[in-house]
Amino acid sequence: MPEDLRNRVVRQPTVAGLSEADLLARIFPRLRMEDSHTSNTLLGPGDDAAIVAAPDGKAVISIDTQVQDQDFRLLWPNGYRTTGFDVGWKAAAQNLSDINAMGARATSMVVSLTLPVDTPVSWVEDLADGLTAGIRELGASHCSVAGGDLGRGHEISVTVAVLGTLDGGSPVLRSGARPGDIIALAGTAGHAAAGLALLESGIAVETLSPAGRAFVDLQCRPRPPLAAGPAARAAGATAMLDISDGLLRDGQRLATASNVAVALDPALLTQLADLLRPAAALLGADAAQWVLAGGEDHGLLATFPAGVQLPPGFTAIGSVHALGADDGPGVLIAGRPADAGGWDHFAH
Amino acid sequence: MPEDLRNRVVRQPTVAGLSEADLLARIFPRLRMEDSHTSNTLLGPGDDAAIVAAPDGKAVISIDTQVQDQDFRLLWPNGYRTTGFDVGWKAAAQNLSDINAMGARATSMVVSLTLPVDTPVSWVEDLADGLTAGIRELGASHCSVAGGDLGRGHEISVTVAVLGTLDGGSPVLRSGARPGDIIALAGTAGHAAAGLALLESGIAVETLSPAGRAFVDLQCRPRPPLAAGPAARAAGATAMLDISDGLLRDGQRLATASNVAVALDPALLTQLADLLRPAAALLGADAAQWVLAGGEDHGLLATFPAGVQLPPGFTAIGSVHALGADDGPGVLIAGRPADAGGWDHFAH
Missing domain, CATH: 3.90.650.10 (PurM-like C-terminal domain)
Structure with missing residues (x-):
């Protein structure tokens, strides 16, 4: 069958056809950071929990969720289709920003994905690529994805919890502004x-x-x-x-x-x-x-x-x-x- | 109006009528642990991120999501109605179990709630009570909720990320079993x-x-x-x-x-x-x-x-x-x- 025709008749594979283990096997290679030798992830995916370095004895932590049709539309009125890459990038960016706002730098993330059964596998792979690219291109060079959770739902939902470090310093809070500043x-x-x-x-x-x-x-x-x-x-x-x-x-x-x-x-x-x-x-x-x-x-x-x-x-x-x-x-x-x-x- | 009649005619308030700040104000008092002087939460809700103690320089972390109609039904075939308390308790229990499985003990949680607009406020308060009760009654006495995120969706979704400590020890992995054990x-x-x-x-x-x-x-x-x-x-x-x-x-x-x-x-x-x-x-x-x-x-x-x-x-x-x-x-x-x-x- 000619390539262009086959592309039209082969239906796009969805997550319904994959076990959790199979889908994770598609995702994890895409979450690998290039400079993993400087990673703060001491134990990555594969056990019940991950282990992350907190060298100064404190971990900064935040959590943020994006839900389809609330935080993004899959198809916008102007014709733009939100890609998995966009959603992955935005999940990274929003969470990295919360750590940034404390004056800290991110060390790791854990990610929970809720996916409708008709979600294309390629969309999920794209999301993993977007997470990785967001972390790297925004400059969170010592941060990587330490683990996660996959489940089903009727709408796409992506939750990231992010850890960071103050490198021994004190956080910058909302409450410290003084007259004259x-x-x-x-x-x-x-x-x-x-x-x-x-x-x-x-x-x-x-x-x-x-x-x-x-x-x-x-x-x-x-x-x-x-x-x-x-x-x-x-x-x-x-x-x-x-x-x-x-x-x-x-x-x-x-x-x-x-x-x-x-x-x-x-x-x-x-x-x-x-x-x-x-x-x-x-x-x-x-x-x-x-x-x-x-x-x-x-x-x-x-x-x-x-x-x-x-x-x-x-x-x-x-x-x-x-x-x-x-x-x-x-x-x-x-x-x-x-x-x-x-x-x-x-x-x- | 007599009390019993008023209870019947007053419609149950839903989260649609509350701002995020109002809803958080209902939730936070219910997440307070009795023995907060022993808490590992160094900075709680109110800033962009929380800060949690990791005394031995390592944080154990896991994340888990429960979604309505996937992980629980609001109404079961046998007539049982899942309470907010149940969902809060289960969210605590599942996550505490992942920390337990590493041989660690939990230090804190962050919680992301996605709620349909018609969710009764009392159901969300009940969820907060269930989280608190689960943490306390299961014996995670030094764990508390350090922060969270609230958003809207078409189905209830509760994600918890939990942190724990190994108290200077090494984790117990899945990979260490030896013949003769x-x-x-x-x-x-x-x-x-x-x-x-x-x-x-x-x-x-x-x-x-x-x-x-x-x-x-x-x-x-x-x-x-x-x-x-x-x-x-x-x-x-x-x-x-x-x-x-x-x-x-x-x-x-x-x-x-x-x-x-x-x-x-x-x-x-x-x-x-x-x-x-x-x-x-x-x-x-x-x-x-x-x-x-x-x-x-x-x-x-x-x-x-x-x-x-x-x-x-x-x-x-x-x-x-x-x-x-x-x-x-x-x-x-x-x-x-x-x-x-x-x-x-x-x-x-």
């Missing part, structure tokens, strides 16, 4: 939100400009700035968190935990929004709203004592203030309590 | 399988005998013997694993990893099956099949050098042998390669 951003803001809006639009993905396509790519495969977290800790950051729900909501969390007011500079926010204006114009959307409420870039928001030289990757976007007698903790823009999109009308 | 069982075998068969039967749960009800309870809230894992390691166990898929399949795994034959004593298996015969007779089922293929009791299968005094909770059920020239690793019963239910016909 500078507040700074590492990574992009609103790009993933622009990508989401493009995915949800009727504008065919093939017709997007390179800039628009880059926003889509960032939504599907976020790029948290992994060097920035430990660098911020080393530079004396007083507070830090991952921007997973937008500058405004995460800024509010930092302000609340630290009991301070965070004042964002409207001119600097406008610069961030300017990068998004062509995409916003295309969709009739509000670039300011994306900057303030878009979180899935997984940038970092951190505060530093005034006068500290900001580590590479951070840009100052405002300052921290003591609360007035009648004020609760929160985010201010141009002196007013901020709400998403509110400042941009004044900035133009 | 004794093989021993800690915990029950086949009781959870009997419970599953009763749940799946048409015999109303209210009509079950106390023994039958105990099997159902063990299926819903397994009781892994958590003292036995570290005790086996201390006693010099050469290999160990959690019986999650039955004596036969898990015995095969141990035999394969160790490249040996495992011979189970039919008289001892018969004693295990005798405990299940009334329930088997009620259902027209095969008690031997439950003993050999039933795994969810989460007992331990371990091998010890001959002459070692078995730690409390372990009962010898066979011995380990070198492979013959033409034999692959596997499980033998009465000298023959075993298959589920096969031996019992000879034992009577």
